[in-house]
Amino acid sequence: MPQNTILLVEDNPDDEALTLRALKKNNLLNKVVVARDGQEAIDYLFAEGKYSDRDANQTPALVLLDLQLPKIDGFGVLKRLRSNPLTKFLPVVILTSSAEQEDVLSGYGLGANSFVRKPVDFEQFVETVGQVGPYWLLLNENPETVT
Numbered sequence: 001m002p003q004n005t006i007l008l009v010e011d012n013p014d015d016e017a018l019t020l021r022a023l024k025k026n027n028l029l030n031k032v033v034v035a036r037d038g039q040e041a042i043d044y045l046f047a048e049g050k051y052s053d054r055d056a057n058q059t060p061a062l063v064l065l066d067l068q069l070p071k072i073d074g075f076g077v078l079k080r081l082r083s084n085p086l087t088k089f090l091p092v093v094i095l096t097s098s099a100e101q102e103d104v105l106s107g108y109g110l111g112a113n114s115f116v117r118k119p120v121d122f123e124q125f126v127e128t129v130g131q132v133g134p135y136w137l138l139l140n141e142n143p144e145t146v147t
Contacts (some may be wrong), residue, residue, distance in 0.1 A: 004137065005031045005060040009041040009077065010095075011069050018122065019095070022129035030137065033060070038072025040081055041065075045087055061089055065112075067096045071121045075106055082111040089143045091136050100132060102107065 006023070010016045023032065035041035040064075043049035045140045053076040063081070067074035073109035074094060081087040094107045101123055107115045116132055
């Protein structure tokens with residue numbers, strides 16, 4: 001798996017399709033792996049379950065994480081990521097429809113790098129993804145890339 005993979009953790013098929021379209025419309029042609037619940041995201045990141053043949057040392061460049069997920073919610077996924085040395089510094093952008101201030105505080109408290117509310121309007125959504133993607137994939141320097 002190349003280092004420029006995006007892990008999209010999203011259970012809503014409509015939001016998944018919108019996100020994939022927005023990435024493509026913004027010429028972000030990175031490979032996107034979709035996990036449709038929190039457990040699948042954890043399995044992917046740590047090469048467990050159906051992803052046990054994947055190299056867990058090859059982490060994605062970015063995780064776009066919804067909060068309202070089946071099995072394990074986004075906060076649970078974030079806790080697990082931040083508790084493991086392999087994924088401790090992995091860029092995680094919470095991409096959610098939640099407007100709850102408590103969710104913003106909890107997300108940052110658990111180590112999210114960014115909290116972005118999903119716009120309802122498609123063009124605004126495309127613009128938002130167009131700003132989030134290039135920043136985290138092109139401009140941001142992760143600790144493991146700094147020499």
